[in-house]
Ligand code: SF4
C-alpha cells in the first residue's frame with residue numbers, strides 16, 4: 530500500500546520537526562541505527578520522514594512504516610540533541626497517524642486487540658492472582674503489571690514477599706494494562722484513557738495513599754502520562770525507591786554485579802540512584818558500572834514495539850548490552866523491569882553467555 534496520509538496527530542509538531550538542524554549528533558547513540566546503518570532509521574531520518582509525511586511530500590508505504598517502527602522510544606537521541614527535539618513525541622505521534630490511516634503491523638494489531646478484549650497485551654483470559662489480592666484496604670497498592678502477572682510471576686511473588694518481610698501494609702491492585710504498549714505503537718488516546726480510568730477506579734477502591742510498581746513501563750505511565758489526562762490522588766513510586774531507604778538487612782552475595790537502567794525508569798523519569806543504593810548495600814557484592822550508565826545507558830532493545838515487530842533487532846541490541854556488561858567483568862546484570870529482563874535474556878541466549886540476568890527485587894527477596 531502506498532498513499533499520502535492525513536497527519537492530524539503530528540500536526541502540532543511542525544515546529545519541532547523544522548527545528549531539527551540535521552546535525553546528526555543523535556545518530557551515534559541510536560541502538561537501532563547502530564545495527565541497521567540506514568539513514569532513515571536514525572533519529573534524524575525519522576524526523577525527516579515524519580516531516581515528509583506531514584507535508585504530503587512523501588507517501589506512506591511499507592518502507593516508511595518500517596523506518597518509523599524501528600525505534601525503541603528509548604529517548605537516547607533526545608539526550609544528545611542540541612536543539613532539544615522531542616524525537617519520541619514525533620515518532621509516537623506520526624505512528625498514530627500511520628495507524629489511523631490503516632498502517633499497522635499484524636503483531637501490533639494483535640497486541641491492541643488483546644488489550645481491548647482481555648485487558649492485557651498477551652490475551653490471557655484467566656487472571657493470575659497472588660496472595661493479598663483479596664485484601665480490601667491498605668496504605669500501599671502494588672500495581673503488578675501485565676508482564677509480571679502473566680509472563681514473570683516470580684517478580685510479582687518476590688515483590689510481595691519483600692513487602693511482607695519489611696512489614697509494609699499493602700494490597701494488590703486489580704490492574705488492567707497501564708496503556709503503555711498501545712501508546713508506544715500508536716493506538717488511539719481514547720483506548721488508553723479508558724484503561725487509565727479503569728485502573729484509577731481499581732486503585733481508588735483500595736483507598737491507598739501510594740502505589741508501587743515493579744515494571745518500569747507502568748511506572749513511567751503513572752509518573753508522566755497519567756497526570757496529563759487524569760488526577761492522581763496517591764503517590765507513585767517504583768519498588769526500588771520504596772525499599773531503598775528502609776535499611777533492610779541483607780545476606781552477603783559474593784558477585785560482581787552491574788545494573789542496567791530501564792529507559793522508562795531512567796531517561797524518561799530520571800530515577801537512577803535507588804537501585805544503585807540497594808545493590809551497594811548488599812554485603813560482599815562488588816558493584817561495577819557499565820561504561821554506558823544512567824542517562825547514557827543503552828536500551829535493552831525491547832521497547833517501543835520493536836521486540837514484537839522486529840525481534841532480530843531487539844535480540845541483537847540486547848546482545849550488545851550483555852557484551853557491555855561482560856566488558857566490565859560483571860557476572861550478574863540486574864535491572865528493575867520485567868520487560869528488560871525478558872529481552873536481556875534473549876540477548877544472553879544470542880551471545881551464548883553465562884551472565885546471570887535478574888530483576889533486582891528477586892535478588893533482594895533471596896537476600897532478606
Ligand atoms: S541531534 Fe537533534 S537537531 Fe541534530 S539531527 Fe538529531 S534530532 Fe536533528
Ligand code: SF4
Pocket residue numbers: 558559560561562570571572575599600601602603604605606607616617
Ligand atoms: S528513541 Fe532511541 S531507538 Fe528511537 S530514534 Fe531515538 S535513539 Fe533511536
